Amino acid sequence: MKANPYTANSPPFSSPIFLLSTPNFTPNHANGRIIKASLSPSSSSDEKKSKIEIRVCTNRTCRRQGSLEIFQVLSGIAPPHVSVISCGCLGRCGAGPNVVVLPEGAFLGHCGTPIKAANLMSLVSGIDSSEVESSTENCLKALALRKRAEDETSLGNFSITYNLLSQGYICHADTLMAMDQFEAAEESYSIALELEPSIRRSRSFKARIARLQEKVFPSNLG
Structure with missing residues (x-):
């Protein structure tokens, strides 16, 4: 049974847990985490x-x-x-x-x-004007998922809470990608994976990571 994510040592919606900016997206299957690495200064647009x-x-x-x-x-x-x-x-x-x-x-x-x-x-x-609508939708969806997670936590349904929070972090990361906030996006994707390791097998999640790698390490592709 999963513990209450709001009382764990590394609670959701606090500091980022892992980074996933390795060019080949190499997972560490022993603990379900992505190997930690740093974004190169030239590849991050956050600063x-x-x-x-x-x-x-x-x-x-x-x-x-x-x-x-x-x-x-x-x-x-x-x-x-x-x-x-x-x-x-x-x-x-x-x-x-x-x-x-x-x-x-x-x-x-x-x-x-x-x-x-x-x-x-x-x-x-x-954000580009063509992406404002989808970005707005992702923002509100992430907030709604967070609220649902809080409700499930109050009922003691911690497994559902983790799943909802993971989805919320993915929505948040998608929005950050549209903002060219790649370092922040990778942190949110990493937290989503930590909360729900099963998404590693998801095609949509793999596609998101591939897009992130294309943005972060364009010279290493093709």
């Missing part, structure tokens, strides 16, 4: 991204309009180069919930649904 800050007004009026939920959604789907913080009144209270994106200083009002929040995150993260 090339400029830092972005999203401020969400949580003052009284915006809070009544749902800004706390929007803050939670944005915090839950933010890639490494985007920070999400709460702030005081941004003005235009009748147009809330209000957010501002720095350093551009772009103001967005009526950001009152998870879909609008996820769309915003996709856009500020530099």
Whole structure:
């Protein structure tokens, strides 16, 4: 029987557990883990991204309009180069919930649904316009899986919890791939594998890893 993942030594949604950036994707079958390796500095685009800050007004009026939920959604789907913080009144209270994106200083009002929040995150993260819709869908799916996992944990169904969390990390990694956040994506894929080792045999998971390797080590292919 699996232990409660929220009380284990390496709980989900904390620091990454393993990296899987070996060019040949060589698994260690003895323990079900992927051999640890580091991304080469030239292959990672994470550090090339400029830092972005999203401020969400949580003052009284915006809070009544749902800004706390929007803050939670944005915090839950933010890639490494985007920070999400709460702030005081941004003005235009009748147009809330209000957010501002720095350093551009772009103001967005009526950001009152998870879909609008996820769309915003996709856009500020530099995702191609053709992939915004799928990225938004993946973001919201990952959050929904996390909520279901929390519900199953409260019922003591830890095996189901691990499976749901693994699916959630895969969705999150797919979104990070669209953002060209390859190092963060590999970390999420690795956590998904640690939570549910059986996905190693999945064709779709193998295809995802192959795409990641193509992005990270293009010179080693073909």
